[in-house]
Each structure stands twice: as C-alpha cells, then as structure tokens.
Amino acid sequence: MNLSKGLKMHRIRVKALFDGAEQGQPVKVAGWVKSKRVSKKFAFLVINDGSCQTDLQVIVDSDKECFAKLESIGTGSSVSMFGELRKSPGKGQAWELHASDLEVLGESSSDYPLQKKGHSLEFLREIGHLRGRTNTFGAVYRVRNRLSFLVHQFFQGRGFLWAHTPILTASDCEGAGELFKVTTLDLANPPRNDEGGVDFSNDFFGKPTHLTVSGQLNAESMALSLGDVYTFGPTFRAENSNTTRHLSEFWMIEPEMAFANLRDDMLLAEEFLRYLFANIVNDCGDELEFLGKMYPDCDPQGIENMGSKNFARVSYTDAIKELSAVSSKFEFEPAWGVDLQTEHEKYLTEQVFSGPVIVTDYPKDIKAFYMKSNPDGKTVAAMDVLVPRIGEIIGGSQREDCYDALLDRVNGLDLPVEDLRWYLDLRSYGGCPHAGFGLGFERLVQYVTGMVNIRDVIPFPRAPKVIPF
Ligand code: ATP
Numbered sequence: 001m002n003l004s005k006g007l008k009m010h011r012i013r014v015k016a017l018f019d020g021a022e023q024g025q026p027v028k029v030a031g032w033v034k035s036k037r038v039s040k041k042f043a044f045l046v047i048n049d050g051s052c053q054t055d056l057q058v059i060v061d062s063d064k065e066c067f068a069k070l071e072s073i074g075t076g077s078s079v080s081m082f083g084e085l086r087k088s089p090g091k092g093q094a095w096e097l098h099a100s101d102l103e104v105l106g107e108s109s110s111d112y113p114l115q116k117k118g119h120s121l122e123f124l125r126e127i128g129h130l131r132g133r134t135n136t137f138g139a140v141y142r143v144r145n146r147l148s149f150l151v152h153q154f155f156q157g158r159g160f161l162w163a164h165t166p167i168l169t170a171s172d173c174e175g176a177g178e179l180f181k182v183t184t185l186d187l188a189n190p191p192r193n194d195e196g197g198v199d200f201s202n203d204f205f206g207k208p209t210h211l212t213v214s215g216q217l218n219a220e221s222m223a224l225s226l227g228d229v230y231t232f233g234p235t236f237r238a239e240n241s242n243t244t245r246h247l248s249e250f251w252m253i254e255p256e257m258a259f260a261n262l263r264d265d266m267l268l269a270e271e272f273l274r275y276l277f278a279n280i281v282n283d284c285g286d287e288l289e290f291l292g293k294m295y296p297d298c299d300p301q302g303i304e305n306m307g308s309k310n311f312a313r314v315s316y317t318d319a320i321k322e323l324s325a326v327s328s329k330f331e332f333e334p335a336w337g338v339d340l341q342t343e344h345e346k347y348l349t350e351q352v353f354s355g356p357v358i359v360t361d362y363p364k365d366i367k368a369f370y371m372k373s374n375p376d377g378k379t380v381a382a383m384d385v386l387v388p389r390i391g392e393i394i395g396g397s398q399r400e401d402c403y404d405a406l407l408d409r410v411n412g413l414d415l416p417v418e419d420l421r422w423y424l425d426l427r428s429y430g431g432c433p434h435a436g437f438g439l440g441f442e443r444l445v446q447y448v449t450g451m452v453n454i455r456d457v458i459p460f461p462r463a464p465k466v467i468p469f
C-alpha cells in the first residue's frame, strides 16, 4: 500500500476495517463525528460511518499539521481521515486510528439536534431524516436490512421464485374501505356520469384504481405457472388504526405454493420464521446485543432459542374454549364466530403456549373469500401465526381451488364476479391445491429488535396524519 497517497486512497468502511484489522495498517475512513474532545497534546474524535454498531475512535496529535482543521469540526460533521490503525490501550475499543491527515467534508451547525445524551424515541421520530445516525436506529435499520436478505436467502435456497406483483390494482376484493384511491382526475371538478357519480371511464385506467393491500391474488397466478413463488414488496392500507402494530404503508412477504395444503403452509411458515430467528442473532450480533441492553423487549437469546423451538398448534375452536375459561381477564369477551382480539392473541401465545403458536381453522365468516372451505361447512383452512408481544405476525390459508365453491363465495359476498374472472379462471384451467401466507415484515422487525412501536422499525413510517419525510 502506498502510504504517501493518504487521503487520495479509497476509503474503507469501518466494519471492513474492524473485520480485518492489522496493527500499523494505513487506512482512510470517512464518517460522521459523534463527539470531539480536544486537549493540548491531542484530540479524540469518535466517528461512525453507518456500516457497523461500533464507533471508531480517532486520535490526532497536536503536532500534526491537520490538527488545526479540528477547529471547524462539530458533532454531526462529516470527515474523512487518513492514518494508521493501532491496537487501543484504552478500554471499550480494540482498535484506534492515529490520524495524520484529515479533511472536513461537511460542517455541522451548532444546533445539530442529536446530542450525546439519549433522546426519546418520540423526539427522534420528529427528526426521522437524522435518526439513522443514532445507535438505536443504526442498529434497527441494519437488522432490517439483514432480515430482508435472509428472507430472500431462505426462499431462493428452496427454489422459490421472487414474483413482482403490481402495486396499482383495480381489484378491491380484499379490503373494502381500506384502500387508497389512485386517480388523475381533477378532484375539485371530476367528470360525472348520468347518476351524478364520478365517471371513472375518464380516469387514467378507465376504472377505479387503488394501491394494493396484498399481492396474493397475482401471486396465485404466478404459483400456478411456476410452482413456488414469493412476493416481497410494499402494501398499503388506509385503515384508521392508530396502533403500535399498524402502518399505512408496510412491506409484506407472501409465499404461494402450488400442490400444497394447509399443513404444508404451516410447515413453511414455521421453518421460515425459525430460519430467520436462528440466523439474525448471529448475523447482527452487535446490533442485537446493543438493543438488548437498551430495550427490555429485545431478547436476542430468546430469539435465538426460538429458532430451534417447535411452534404450538391449536384450532380456533379450541383456542376460544381456552380463552372463554378465563374470559374475565379480557376487555372483549371471546366468542366463537368473532375474530380474536390482540389481547386474546397475546394471552394465547404468552400465557397458554409460552411461545409462537399457530391457530388454525377459523370461522368462514370472519375470513377472506378465497380461503378453502373445510368439510364441516363452518370453518376454513386458515392459519395465523401468533408470537409473544406482537400477536398476529403471519396470516395464511389454503386457497379454495374448487371453481363452484369459489364462485358461490364470490356471489354470496356480492363481490364483482367480472373483475374476478381471471382469478376464477385459475380454477378452470388446471387448478390445483395451493396455499400461502402473508408475513408483515415490520412486525417481524419489531419482534426481533424489541421496538415497541412499529413506526420505529421502518425508516419513514406512514400512518394516519403521519407523512413528514
Ligand atoms: P391485523 O388483524 O393484525 O390488523 P390483518 O388480519 O388485517 O392484521 P392480513 O390481512 O392477514 O392482516 O395481513 C397479513 C400480515 O400483514 C399480518 O399478519 C400482519 O403481520 C401484517 N399486517 C397487516 N396489516 C398491517 C398493518 N396495517 N401494518 C403492518 N403490518 C400489517
């Protein structure tokens, strides 16, 4: 390596630096200053470049020419530095950089909002454009990134194809009332039809259009051509749920398997989650160790253990029996035919099963039209995976593959048959048993990182009245 090149060298990421550190190694790094302490003989800088949890400590001796440049460096400034890596005699870090040259890339105003003292998560939400520089959000975003990678690795390793399903859709079969409309019409003065309603034939697509709430129906078409597929993309729900578990824009992973039934679906869901749990603690050890120390709900050991634990299973009907026996514990009385409330889900997974549990065979009337009817005529082949603290993390089912049964459901629910013609077609032309599920990616990240509020696991959360960045 050419020492004299100094700041003209390629920068190395701090993570790569720590991974392959050698005594005396000449390196150039760049990052943002977290703190600066100057004394007569030398200055200490702590910098982080976002590549890892550990900060880099930098020492600049006062006899170096670049020492004068320290003047303009404040917390939040960006700098690049050249120097020599040495084993650190101090506690708290293994290595330190002895800088011989430095360049201030961007100064930071004195009102930089991130100070050394901890800030509340609420405050950090207000500065979402800068919160990625904190230890907490750096950790959460890196865990999020790695979980995305593990999702792809899991499915690709099993021969599933990543299917890109559309974000714009004209089908509103899934979530009436929860859809964001998409239009190019002039809202102040839309074209009218004879009945005085909006004339959507003049709209961009010639009919009412929305942002998708799920890629599933399209994923089914892909599965019935390619076998096993998964989607991983954004979905949108205009539900007015101001909770710590709901976003208006969230990412969903939806595997769909041809030639598979509910049992296969449950197996896939369980193996999938266990794979993610078993690997993330190893892959993001520093991040989860940090979060584990800071946040009571983050339990890396517990997550790792879950990676080797079988999930419990219970039918909805038995779950209701279990809950009814202790109904005084709940605000909402559990009753057969009514969907489980979050408090019920949490009780089942936290108190009854002390771990993840798969609830199966829900009443037909509380589930979507495409779920396969069970022989009892009252329930459908549905399954939800519940985990402690969060409740539902996965919702899935075997799909109705019988044309007549599906058509009955569509008609019975007054869904627009013509819009669903293509979906019904899939049952006419070589339909087969198939199944899939949806995992809310942010709920997974929440579960792993221990963040209480789902708005803290996506960089720029969208929720009712919340779209600041
Ligand atoms: P919930 O009852 O918790 O509102 P849901 O039954 O409406 O969820 P599904 O339609 O089954 O959810 O969607 C599949 C998965 O997507 C859920 O298991 C959950 O993990 C996630 N999910 C659903 N709605 C949201 C949301 N608004 N924000 C974030 N994740 C969500």
Ligand code: MN
Pocket (backbone or CB within 6 Å): 384, 392, 394, 395
């Ligand atoms: Mn659900």
